[in-house]
Structure formats: C-alpha cells, structure tokens
Amino acid sequence: MTEPVLSVRDLHFGYAPAGPDALSGLNLDVPVGATTVLLGPNGAGKTTLLHVILGLLTPRAGEVWIAGRRQAEWSRREASRLVAMVPQNEYVPFDFSVLEFVLMGRTPHLPTLGMPSDGDVTTAMASLEALGLRHLWNRPVPELSGGERQLVTLARALAQEAPLLLLDEPTAHLDLANRTRLLGLIELLAARGSTVVFTSHDPGTVAPVARQIVLLREGRVLAAGPAGALLTSENLTATYGVPVRVARVDGLPVVLPGASP
Amino acid sequence: MTIEEAPPLRRVVRALWPQAVVLAVLVLLALFVGRYPGPFWTPPWLLWQDDLAARVVWSLRFPRVVAAMLLGMSLSGAGIVLQTVFRNPLVEPGFLGVSQGAAFGAALAILGLGAGASPLAVEASAMAFALAGLGLSYAVARRFRFGGWVLRLVLGGIAVSALFSAGVGIIKYLADPFAELPTITFWLLGGLSGVTWPDVLYLLPFVVPGLTLVVAMRWRLNLLSLQDESAFSLGSALNRERGLLLLGAVAAAAAVTAVGGIVGWIGLMVPHLARRAYGADSRLAVPAALLLGGTFAVLCDAVARTLLAGEIPLGIVSSLVGAVGFVVLMSRVTLRVPR
Numbered sequence: 001m002t003e004p005v006l007s008v009r010d011l012h013f014g015y016a017p018a019g020p021d022a023l024s025g026l027n028l029d030v031p032v033g034a035t036t037v038l039l040g041p042n043g044a045g046k047t048t049l050l051h052v053i054l055g056l057l058t059p060r061a062g063e064v065w066i067a068g069r070r071q072a073e074w075s076r077r078e079a080s081r082l083v084a085m086v087p088q089n090e091y092v093p094f095d096f097s098v099l100e101f102v103l104m105g106r107t108p109h110l111p112t113l114g115m116p117s118d119g120d121v122t123t124a125m126a127s128l129e130a131l132g133l134r135h136l137w138n139r140p141v142p143e144l145s146g147g148e149r150q151l152v153t154l155a156r157a158l159a160q161e162a163p164l165l166l167l168d169e170p171t172a173h174l175d176l177a178n179r180t181r182l183l184g185l186i187e188l189l190a191a192r193g194s195t196v197v198f199t200s201h202d203p204g205t206v207a208p209v210a211r212q213i214v215l216l217r218e219g220r221v222l223a224a225g226p227a228g229a230l231l232t233s234e235n236l237t238a239t240y241g242v243p244v245r246v247a248r249v250d251g252l253p254v255v256l257p258g259a260s261p
Numbered sequence: 262m263t264i265e266e267a268p269p270l271r272r273v274v275r276a277l278w279p280q281a282v283v284l285a286v287l288v289l290l291a292l293f294v295g296r297y298p299g300p301f302w303t304p305p306w307l308l309w310q311d312d313l314a315a316r317v318v319w320s321l322r323f324p325r326v327v328a329a330m331l332l333g334m335s336l337s338g339a340g341i342v343l344q345t346v347f348r349n350p351l352v353e354p355g356f357l358g359v360s361q362g363a364a365f366g367a368a369l370a371i372l373g374l375g376a377g378a379s380p381l382a383v384e385a386s387a388m389a390f391a392l393a394g395l396g397l398s399y400a401v402a403r404r405f406r407f408g409g410w411v412l413r414l415v416l417g418g419i420a421v422s423a424l425f426s427a428g429v430g431i432i433k434y435l436a437d438p439f440a441e442l443p444t445i446t447f448w449l450l451g452g453l454s455g456v457t458w459p460d461v462l463y464l465l466p467f468v469v470p471g472l473t474l475v476v477a478m479r480w481r482l483n484l485l486s487l488q489d490e491s492a493f494s495l496g497s498a499l500n501r502e503r504g505l506l507l508l509g510a511v512a513a514a515a516a517v518t519a520v521g522g523i524v525g526w527i528g529l530m531v532p533h534l535a536r537r538a539y540g541a542d543s544r545l546a547v548p549a550a551l552l553l554g555g556t557f558a559v560l561c562d563a564v565a566r567t568l569l570a571g572e573i574p575l576g577i578v579s580s581l582v583g584a585v586g587f588v589v590l591m592s593r594v595t596l597r598v599p600r
Contacts, residue, residue, distance in 0.1 A: 056493045080496030087490045093348045094486055094541035104483055107495045115269040115480050115544060140541075153491075160495065168490075 003068060005164055005195045006030040006053065011062035013052050013219075022048045023219040026062070030197055030212070032163075035190045037206045037227075038199040040216035041240050046199035047088070049216070050166045053197075054085050066164065080108035084157035088168040090149060095140040098152050102127055102137075105159030120159075127158040131185055147178035154185065165189065167198035171205055183209050203236055203244075204255045215239045227253065233260065273548050276539060280552040284330070287556055291326045291563045292318050301567055320457065325566075326559055328456045329575075331468050332517040333527055333558025337550040338472050339514035340528030341535065342506050345486045345543065347411055354514040354528035357414070357507070358421035362394020363387040363518040365425040368432040368445045376440035380455055383448065384463070384519045390425070391515035397421045409489075410500065451522035451576030453562055464516050471513030472551065478506055479543040486541075524576045526583025527554055527561075533590055557582075 008028040014021050023045045030036045038046045051057040053064055055071050064071040066082055074082065084105070092101065105127070106120040116124075128134045131151055136144065144152060150170060157165055170186070171179045186196050186209050200206045206213070207227040215222040215230065217239050223230055231253040236244040243259035293303045297317045307314040339354035355361070370386035371378050402410070402417035429449075436442040475482070481502050484492045493499055514528065535550035561578045 051490060054490060054494055056490055076496050076498050080494060083494060085490050085494035087488050090488055090491060092487070093350060094345070094536060096483075096486075096541045100483075100540070100542045104487065104495060107480070107484060107497075110480070113477050113480070117268070156491075157494075166494075 003032070004029040004065075005032045005067055006197065007065040008049075008053070009063045009065070011049075011052065011064065012060040013048060013057060014060055021060070021219055023052065023059070026219065026221055028214060028221065028224070030164075030195060033190060033193060033195055034211040035186060035196045035209055036198075036212045036214060037210040038197065038214050038216055039203055039206065039239070040199075040201065042201060044216040044239075045219040046201075046216055047168050048219075050085070050168055050197070050199060054083055054166060055079055077108060080160070080162070082162050083164045083166060084160040084162040086150075086153045086157050086165070086167045086170060088170075089146070089173060090153045092141045092149075095142060097137070098128070098133070098139050098141060098144070099124060099137045101141045101152060102156045102159050105156035108160060108162070123161070124155075124159045127155040128152075130158060130188070131155050146173045147175065147181075150174060150178070150182065151185070154182070158189070163193070163195060165194050165196045167196065169200060170198050171200060171202070179205060203231060203253075207231060207253050217241075231255065269544060273545065276545055277548055277552060280549065280556070284552055284556045284559070287559050288326055288330060291329075291559050292322050294563050294567050295322060296567060296570065300570075324458045324461045325453050325456045325562065327461050328453050328464065328517075328520060329558045329562035330555040331461070331464050332453070332521045332524060333531070333554035333556070334472060334551045335468050335513035335517040335554075336524065336528035336558070337531035337535070337554025338475050338547065339510035340554075341532035341543070341547055341550045342475055342482065342510035343528075344532055345482050346503050346506060347415060348486055350533065351529070352415075353525075354511065355518065355523070356422070357418040357511060358394025358398040358425065359391045359511055359515045360394075360518060360523050361422040361425035361429065362397075363391035363515060364449055364523055365428045365432070366390025366393075366519070367448045367522070368429050368436075371441050371444050371448065372432050372436055376437070376444045378444075381459070381463075384460070387519035388515060391518055392512070394421055394425060395511050395515065397424075410503075447574065448522050449576075450574030451524040451579070452565065452572060452574045453521050454566065454572045456520060460520050464520060467516035468513045471509040471511075471516075474509035475506060475513075476547060476551070478502070478509075479547040482506060482543045482547065522574075522576060524558070525580045526587065527558060527579055530583045530587045530590070531557060534586070537590065 008026055011023050011026040012021055013023040038049060040046055052059050102124040103116045103120060106116050106123060128137055131154060133151055133155055136148060170182055174182060189196055210227045212224060213227050213230045214224040215235060222239055223235055231246055233245045236255060245256050245258060245260045247254045247256060293305055295303055297303055303314055308318060336354055343352045343354055343356060344350050366387040366389055367383050370383045374382055398417040398421045401420055402413040405413040405416060433442060433445060436445055484495050484497045485503060489499060531554040532550050535546045535553055539545040539549040561582060562575055565573045565575045565578045
C-alpha cells in the first residue's frame, strides 16, 4: 500500500466568515497515480475543494496533507513544484504566444527573479510535443479555440513537472473529439506517473479514466470508490437529486436521465 | 527548427538596442532644440561662444530633458504594471487615486501659499497627496465587502479619485480667478517648464528604485496576468507580489506627476505600443515600454517648448499626439477586453 500523495481530513471551509460551510467534514485519500474524479452537481464544492487543496483558500478546520506534509507547511515555491492546477477555461487578456504561456509553467524551477533558459524552452516544447500541440507554439493564446486553450493550459501544467495535477472541469467546454482526446491525455499522464485529480459534473464521460470516483454533494462526500462499483443509479440519484439510471455497454457504465422503466 | 533562448540581458539588448539608440540620439538632439537664440535651434558651437547659450542648455534644457525622459519611463512603466496586474488593458497609472491626489495636493498648495508658491512646495504637497491617494485607495479597498481583491482596488481607486477631483473643484471655485486659478489650471495641464536639477534629484529616489523593481520582477509580472489559481499554483505570492509591483510603479508615477503635473495618455498608450511591437511577454514588453515612453515624452516636451513662442502645456501635446496614436493603434490591432 503506497502512501497517499494527497490526503484530506475532516475539512471545513466557508466563504463568508459567519456563513455556511461550503465544505463540511470532507475526507479524501488519493494514492499515487490513482486518477481521481470529483463528481457532483454544480455547487457541490468541487472547485472549492481544489482551491483548498491548492492552498489558495484557507480552511476553517481540518487538514490537507500533500506528499507527507501539511499543505500550509510547504513554502510557495515547494508547493508549486508539487501541485499544478489547470483552471476551468483560463482567460488570458494579453497576446502571449503559446510557448511563452507554457514557459510560465517553468517558474517553480527558476531562481528567484530568474527568467527561463534554453533548458526551460526545451522542456516547454517537450510538453507541447507530448500533447501533440507543437505546431501551435507561436500562436497567440487568445486566438486559440476553447479546446486548444484547454490543452495548452494542460501543457503548461505538464511543464511544471509537479507530481499532483488538479484539473477543474477539464472536459466542460469540449466537443466529443476534444473530450476524448483530453481524457486520453489524462490516461497518458497517469501512465507517466502523474497523479491526476479532476472535477466533473458529467458522470457519463469520466468512468473510463477514473481509478477512483468521489461523489460530492453540498460539501460532503456521499461515496467514494472505483467507477464500476460506485456509478449505480441509487448513488447518482442521491448525488444529483434527480432520477438517474445506469446501463452497461462493454462493461462500462452509461448514465441516462430518468427513472428505470 | 530550433527555438533558442538567449540569456535575459542579451535578449533585451538584441531586441531593443535600436530603441535605446533612438532615445539617446533624441535626448542629445533635444538639448539643442528650443527657442534660443532664435526659434527651433541652438547651434552646438554656441556652447563655447555664448555663456547664456551654455547656461540655457546645461541648466535649463538638460534637467528638463532628463525629467521628461524619467516622466515618460515612469508613466509607461506604471501603465504596463497596472494593466497587467489588473488584467485590464484600459487602466492607466493615475488610476489608484494618484493623479487626482497629486492634482489636489498641488491645488491646495497654490491656494494656501498663493500664486507665487515655490515650485518645490507645490511638488512636495502634490507628492504627499498622490501617495495619500494610493494609500487611501488601498485602505478603502480593504474595507469594501464586495468582490475580489482586484475589483475592490479598482473601485477604491475610482472612489478616491472622485473624492480628490471634487476637492480640486472646490479649490478652483475658491481660488482667486486672476492669480491662483490660472496657476492651478496650468499645473493641471501638465508641463516641465521651470524644472531644474534639484527637481531631477528629487525624482531619482522614487523613480530609480521603483522602475528597477518593475524591471527585475517582470517575469513575475507575467504570472499575475493569469487567473489567480494559475498564478498561485505557479508559486506566485499573489498579494505580496502585486503589492510590491504596484508600490514601485505607482511611487515612480506619483513622483513624476508631482513634478510634471497631469500628463495624460503616455501611461495608457505606450504599453499598448510596446506589446504590439514586442509581444505581450513582459521580459521584452516592460523594457520596451520604458524606452518608448521615455522617447515619446522627450519628443512631446521638445514640441511643447519649441513650437510656439509661449510654452504649450505638455499634457496637451501628449494627449493630442497620444490620442491620435491611440486611434491608429486601436484600429490596426485587436484588443481583448473582458466583458
């Protein structure tokens, strides 16, 4: 049994000081290499949880452990070498080229006030290459399509060379082809040794790549486990609050709205 | 195809040496442009023949040209920092209460000390209130209970600017229309007439550290143009780095505003020009903005003091040239403004 790379214990978080908990008493373990999907309806606390894991938000109570230490004990630079984040739909207001944008992913490995060197450019180009995006290197990021931008942001996270990758709704704005491609890339990253944690509100697409699925509702974990066992109509009906049925095609769960006939 | 990455300094030098040469040549030329002995031109050999010409060039024009260069560099450096930190290409450096604060400070000093107030007293008061404007915007932003940090700071800046702007209005209303009011109005239009070496020395402790900080942190500035969670995950200490960059940039802008009055458009337009010419990456865009800003301000100042027998306020020249330039720029380039 390997040590979990990420471990969340009895986590409480709220946005307003006296407001309600957005996350209440949440527990989570992510073993090394186990692609984990945080699945739940809009507003379940998925993005909030990613931000707390990242350290951007400070919890009211509870602990986040990353690579054997409390999240808050890592310095900013150490943390940035451990955890990379791909936000949902990154908006870039200026005309950075794809290469410049991906180079920013090298920042955790630069000296204080340092600038990227030849070696960093090689790593950035290799990240683009790994995702099949090399041809885009000189294009302005704001001119890319939504799908390309998502993949380029993933390349930036890859250039960061952090063992833990957090992706916020990576498939949300993608068409079928890009979604398939992105999920394939997540599998590739997992095969290369990264631990990927990503959120989704769509149970249908994530089952093939998920080693572990965590069902979230109203800031709590309803259930966690392997996709095959977890994606049942009872569990999903409880998670989403509407009747859901689950069929099987080639052993994989397919989620359909509505009650069983 | 190989994509090569030169060390930062060599990269900047290689891309920007023509700009630096243009600025240096322009500074040199500007020393000999003016209205002594005749309109437009002081022949260089007069420096050895005519004592007055030598005094005009070394004691009046030289400090003035240096001040214009520092003013242009500070305003465009501050402009590119504010636009990037606020992730909004329409922000200008006076934005965080600095311009209106300086205007209020200057107007107050002129009202209190009379139209003959010593320029250094007016500058000191303008500087004090420019920094007060910045501090107040920050303090107000901290108290707001609405939106994220950036939005609060923007709103704080708008509120404080409006407050000082109202104060300037009251002072103008109270001022003697034949003595103090024209002095205030002329100050508000911006200009470097009467700038001497002590003014330049007084600028240096704000401008040099401020701009050095901005240049040194320009890669970190790139990160701040990303969304919070991205910049944070790349190791940015968001509020500390934003605070440092804003403080350095705005201190420089406040100092030159205190000396030169409100000179518009440089801080808004030059960053766009720099990004358009050299790309959005701050590694080149920041030094490019400094050089282009210095060049533009030296040019505008030379026009302001040479074109007519009387001095044209620098703010008028920079706005005129800047606005026309901006229209041309905007119609030839796509800007992305968040909606």
